[in-house]
Amino acid sequence: MAQAISTRSLTKQFGRRVVLHGVDFSVEAGSAFGVIGPNGAGKTTTMRCLLDIIRPTSGEVRVLGKDPRAGGPELRRRIGYLPGELFLEGRVTGRTLLAHYQAISGPVAPGRIDGLAERLGLDLDRHTRKLSKGNKQKLGLVQAFMHDPELLVLDEPTSGLDPLVQQEFHAMVREAQHNGQTIFLSSHVLSEVQQTADTVAILRDGRIIAVESVNGLREGAVRRVRFTANGITAHDAGAMLGGVPGVGHVAVLESGGSITLSATVEGAIQPLVRALGTLDLTDLVLEEPDLEESVLKMYSSPAETDQAVPGTAEAAR
Template sequence: MESAITVEGLRKSFGSREVLHGIDFQVQAGSVFGVIGPNGAGKTTTMRCLLDIIRPSAGTLRVLGQDPRHGGPGLRRRIGYLPGELTLEARVTGRRLLDHYEAVSGPVSPGRIDELAERLNLDLDRHTRKLSKGNKQKLGLIQAFMHEPELLVLDEPTSGLDPLVQQEFLAMVQEARDRGQTVFLSSHVLSEVQQAADEVAILRDGRIVTVATVDALRESAVRHLRFTASGITADDAGALLGRVPGVGGVEVLTAGDGVELTAVLEGSIGPLVQALSRLELTDLVLEEPDLEESVLRLYGNNGNGRRGNGSRRREPQEEGSSHA
C-alpha cells in the first residue's frame, strides 16, 4: 500500500536541546494514524516538520510523495491542517474568514461549509472575537476539512469540544477515511485516538516507544481480574495464578471455605482461562482491557502521561501560537 507520509531518522533541535531523537514511521494512504503522547513529547514538533513550518535538523520526510521543503503551495493545498494553538483574525465573521481560507486552499464544494457548520453547531455569522474556545476550534476544523484534502493533519483536534461535538468529529474522520483521505492526528487522550485510528504511534520524550494497531494494543493491554473459588486454599490459588504467563499483582481478599483473589493480566487471556478451568469458581469478573494503563506503562510512569487537571505543558519554542 502506498505511503502518504514517510519519516526516517527525523531529528529536531532548538539551540542545544534536541527534542526529536531520530524517529521513524509510515502512514499508509487512506488510513487514520494517531500519535499519542504526553504534552511535550514532540507531537507538535513532528507535525510542523511535516508541514515545513519548521525545518528538521536531520532526517528524511516524504509527504504525499514530495519533500515538504520543496512542495510549495501546490503541496499545501492538498493538506488540511489544524494547529494545536489556533489563532484567528478577530475582526471578521467566521464565514468571511473561511472565504479567505478557500481562496488559499482551493475550491470548496457548494454548500460544504454550511453543512460542516450545521454538523458542528457553529454560527458562521458571528465575529470570531466573540467565539468561545470550543467554537473557535470548530471553525478550525471546518477550514481543515472543507476542501476535502488528500491529507488531514490535526493537532489535538478535540481540544475544547464538548462530548457530543467530539463524537461528530470522530464521524467526520471516519467519513474522510471512507473517501480515501489520510488522517494524521495527535492527542494526549488515548480514548480519543483508539476510537478513530487504524494505527497508533506512542511518542515519549521525542522517541517512538512503539507503533501498533489499536487491536494489537488491546491484545497486550492490562486487564483486572477478580474471582472466588471453593475447595482450594489461598496459597494454592496464588501458586496456580503465579504460573500463568502475564499474571501478576495477585492479592488475597478473603479466605475460609473459599478464597477470593484479585490479579492483573497483561497479554493473552488463553492461558488464564485454562488455569481457571481447574478451579471450582463461584464468581468471576474480568474487566475490559485498560489501554490507558498500558500506555502509561509504555511512557515509563514518569508522570508525563498521567491524567490530571488538564494543564498543558508546551513544547519548547515550536509550540507557540499558529495560524490556521
C-alpha cells in the same frame, strides 16, 4: 500500499536543544495514524516539519510523495491542517474567515461548510472574538475538513470540545477514512487516539519508542480479573494463579465458604482462561484492557541518552 507520509532520521534542533532525535515512521495512504505522547514529546514539532512550517535540521520527509520544502501551494491544497494553538482573526465572522480559507485551499463543495458547521453545532455568523475555545476549535475543524483534502493533519483535535462534539468528530474521521483520505493526528490522551486511529506511535523526548496497531496495544495491555470460586482455599488459588504466565498482583478480596480474588494479567488471556476453567466458579469479571497503564509504562521506562549531534540517534521501532 502507497505511503502518504514518511520520515527517515528526522531531526530538529533549536540551538543546542535537540527536540527530535532521528525519528523514523511511515503512514499508509488511507489509514488513520495517531501519535501520542506527553506535552513536550515533540508531536507538534513533527507536524510542523511535515508541513514545512519549520524545517528539519537533518533527515528526510515525504508528504503525499513530495518533499514539503519543494511542494509549494499545490501540495498545501491537498492537506487539511488543524494547529494545536489556533489563532483566528477576531474582527470577522466565522463564515467570512472560512471564505478566505476557501480561496486559499481550493474548491469546496456547495453546502459543505454549512453541513460541517451544523454537525458540530457552530454558529458561523458570530464574530470569532466572541467564540469560546470550544467553538474556535470547531471553526478550525471545519476549515481543515471542508475541502476534503487527501491528508488531514490534526494536532490535539478534540481540545476544548464537549463529549458529544468529540463523538461527531470521530464520526467525521471515520467518514474521511472511508473516502480514502489519510488522517494523521496527535494527542496526549490515549483514549482519544484509540477511537480514531488504526496505528499508534508513542513519542517520548523526541523519540518514537513504539509503533503498534491499536489491536496490538490491546493484546499486550494489562487487564484486571476478579472471580469467586467454591471448593478451593485462598492459598491454593493464589498458587495456581502464580503459575499462569502474565498474571500478577493477586489479592484476596473475600474468604469463607467461597473465595473472591482479583489479579492482573498482561498479554494473552488464554492461559488464565484455561486455569480458571478448572475451578468451580460462581462469578467472573474480566475488565477491558487498561491501555493507559500500558502506555504509561512506556513513558516511564528509562530513556536513551540524548545526543547533541543531529541525526545520530535512531528512533526505536
